[in-house]
Amino acid sequence: MTANKDKETGSERISEAEYAVMEALWQRSPQTAAEVCDTVCEERGWSMPTVKTLLSRLVAKGALATEPDGRRFLYTPLLERHTYVGGESKRLVQRLFGGRAAPLFAQLAENEALTEEDIAEIERLLREMKK
Amino acid sequence: MTANKDKETGSERISEAEYAVMEALWQRSPQTAAEVCDTVCEERGWSMPTVKTLLSRLVAKGALATEPDGRRFLYTPLLERHTYVGGESKRLVQRLFGGRAAPLFAQLAENEALTEEDIAEIERLLREMKK
């Protein structure tokens, strides 16, 4: 997985369209191209060629693995959702908040992006962190 | 400023290179193109034409205003840093965390991206929010 990790932190990033495909496969994999399209094409307004392109690019980026199944491939993520999401979060914090999380939190609080459930959850996490 | 706000939330986004230019002008404005270059060119490895292009694109996007000063322009942000940063934060949360902030917080906590100062600050903010 080390090589895969390099891909994530290197210059090849997963684009937003590619992320939508990854999300579908994180939820359920392995899947064929047609199955992925069933999952995302209606909601994204894509057609099958689009999905196939994105899958192909993700394979080239090392984010997906392929397993032949008859004449088609079964696609499986090599890049974990957790890894991707963590990288993107950290990147935003570093890029816009000087690497500090508190200003981000303040920003979200100010935008009323924090629900009561969020607050309760964060408090619980803070308590755990103090142990 | 309403029109400007539309620009931010519309399809025209500020790219990363453009953001670097904005950051320089948020720190100090108005500035001329040459002054902006003095600020960012060495650190980014850019030359003057690059900065000029980015400034020009930002003006076209409505993020910067120009004021003639002799044969050159003084550039001033129309898009506030606060607005931009808030939009990007919200966008990440919506895109990767289903619109919920707590999972983002948990992610940052897990990545050891939270300093003790961050935690203290967040606790303070939580207390204020409960008033």
Next chain:
DNA sequence: CTATTCAGACTACAGATGTAGTCATAACGC
């Protein structure tokens, strides 16, 4: 066995982005 199908491989193109070069001219300096 044959006809059909479907999915990967390959291609296309527009727009966005990153980085930079060229040129004309109004402003500047002497």
Next chain:
DNA sequence: GCGTTATGACTACATCTGTAGTCTGAATAG
């Protein structure tokens, strides 16, 4: 007033991203 200069306007090109079309042939179906 004249020569110089700096800067905006315009252009260039490579890469990335978004979206999709075409084609071939191996797998599939009958």
